[in-house]
Amino acid sequence: MKTPLYNSLRDYGNKVQYRMHMPGHKSLEELYKTTGFHKEMLNLDLTEIEGVDSLFHPRSSLLEAQEIAANLYGAKESIFLVNGASIGIMASIMAVVGEGEELIIPRNAHRSVFNALLLAGVKPIYIMPEIDFDTGVAMGINPLEIERALTENPKAKGVLIAHPNFYGFCSDIEAIAKIVHKYDKVLIVDEACGSHFKFHKELPISGIEVGADLIVHGTHKNLPALTQSGILHIYSNRVDEKKLKHYLMMLQSSSPSYILLASLEIALKIVEEKGIDLFNSLFENISLLKESFKKIKGVKCLDNNLIGKYSIAGYDFSKVVINFQQLNLRGYEVEAILRDRYGIQCELSDPANILITFTIADSREVFSKVLAAIEEIATEAEIINDKGCLTEGPWHLPQLVYTPKEAENKGWQEIDISHAKGRVSAETLSSFPPGMPIIRAGERVDERVLELLKAYRDVKNIKVIIE
Structure with missing residues (x-):
């Protein structure tokens, strides 16, 4: 029997030497050397049996692991997830909003949000992010837009906000939390890309720190946990916990992977014990890289220089957005060149930009390779007069007829x-x-x-x- 999927995974590993995308472990065995986790996966692939606890009714080792996570993050309770942050988002929405009820959400929310709306029969009340029409990137949500939506829709059960968005830009989550709670509504924070925020002073504040009610982390995105691991943090008493856990049990697999659960615990152990040094090194390497980018003609980074614009209040420095609008290159082309010529795969590309995700698994060599590749690509390109990425503004909210x-x-x-x-x-x-x-x-x-x-x-x- 052929094994095309397995073969494609192995081929990718052989062709792409530098993985500038999730998952956060980047296949670096060195991260796990003190635990030996990477060598024990087959032995750890167990089901819910006596001695290893139960995901949906934890009483021993898993309960203790979740309590350690809650203490690390400062949450009231932390629940491990095996179907990714998506399932935490869906369960959160379904526990807070019922059939025919309203939830205020960004127009560009993650697909899991819309899946939950469909399953639960929820009516969306949309708020628009501000858009940088020059680069084509959707940016932050103005807190005043949140207040307007709450005033105009007093029956809305709560607000969901992404913090950060996929490019790493953050709205003013502290101001948003104050507004939402002023109206005694529930704040759900899709913090799938922000599970690492707690571990460095230059990273944005977490939704937990501002008292959001439910905060969802995708721990595989920026921390060294395996893909599909995540955490749902409960911070307040505004949410019916029994209903929340009911939906988590309904939506997740009845055969949860203990490999994923163990990888989550190991990832938290790594950042709890070594996080200060690892994130300091990451911040230093990224800062040096961005300084070097400033010397390359036609290339610019979209980062904390946008704070204060487009309702941006913070930026995740580990997300490096590189803009090529001043060159005769599209972001899609740069992504392909990086992959095919240099063995570097970025997180995503769009017409004007590429996004590279760095994590604590990336060595100094990785930064040097990325810099050398971008320098060479830019040198071979031509400088042009850019006219902007998006020309048809403003964006639009059509009339909602059916949920x-x-x-x-x-x-x-x-x-x-x-x-x-x-x-x-x-x-x-x-x-x-x-x-x-x-x-x-x-x-x-x-x-x-x-x-x-x-x-x-x-x-x-x-x-x-x-x-």
């Missing part, structure tokens, strides 16, 4: 886009950049939607609800 669940259960047909005005979309169409829907299922197609689809998507047909 995601209602739209899912409607019949639909596909029609020519020229006949779509006034119809209700049965599908979601997005533009990247800025990584945000132009229209979502259940929203009415209007003239502005058609303009944006024409500007950013080559859409000839659209699925619409039969009414």
Whole structure:
């Protein structure tokens, strides 16, 4: 029998020497040498049996491990996850908001948010992030927009905010928490990319530090835990914990991986014992790299120089966003060149930028290789006069006719886009950049939607609800 998947994973490891993307361990065995974890995986692959505790009813070793995590982060309770941060986000939403009730969310929220809205029958109240139309990146959420949404929608059960967004930019989470709690609402923080914030003074503050009610971490993204490990932190008494744990049990596997659970515990042990030195080294290496980038013509970094603009209050220094708009190169092209010529795979690319994620697993050699590659690519390129990444602003919120669940259960047909005005979309169409829907299922197609689809998507047909 052939093993195409296994072969592709091995081939990737042979071709890509420098992994500038999650998971945070970067396959560096050195991180685990004091525990031997990487050599014991088959022996640790157990099920829920006597002696190793139960994920959904922890009473011994797992309970103790979660209590240690809660103490480390300063949470009231911390619950380990084996289906990623996504499942923590979904369970949080379903525990807080019921059928027909409202939740205030960013327009560019993670797909897990929309999955939860669909399953629970929740009505979304959207808030728009500010957009840097020059680089095409969706930035922060203005706290005043949160207050406006709460004032206009007093029945909303709570607010969900991403902290940081995928590019590493953070809204003013402290101000947002104060506003949400002033209205006695629940604040859910999608902190999937921020499980490391606690471990260095130059990193943004965590949602836990500002008293958010539920905070979700994807510990594999920036810490040396295996993919799909995560933590859901409970900080307040505003949420029904029994209901929350009920949904966690419903949504997660009934055969949780103890390898993932153990990797999570080991990752926390590493950063608790060595985190200061490891993150200091990471910060120093990234600072030196960014200083070197300043000497390369046509290349610039989007980082803490944006604090105070676009409602940005903080920036994760481990996320290095490199902009190439002054060169005759697109971000997609740079990503391909880095991978094919240099064996460097970045986290993502868009028309103007690439995103490189550094973690405590990256050595000085990795930084040197990245710098040398970017220098060579930029030297071979030409300087151009950039006109900006996005030209069709401002962005738009179409009329919501049906909740995601209602739209899912409607019949639909596909029609020519020229006949779509006034119809209700049965599908979601997005533009990247800025990584945000132009229209979502259940929203009415209007003239502005058609303009944006024409500007950013080559859409000839659209699925619409039969009414």
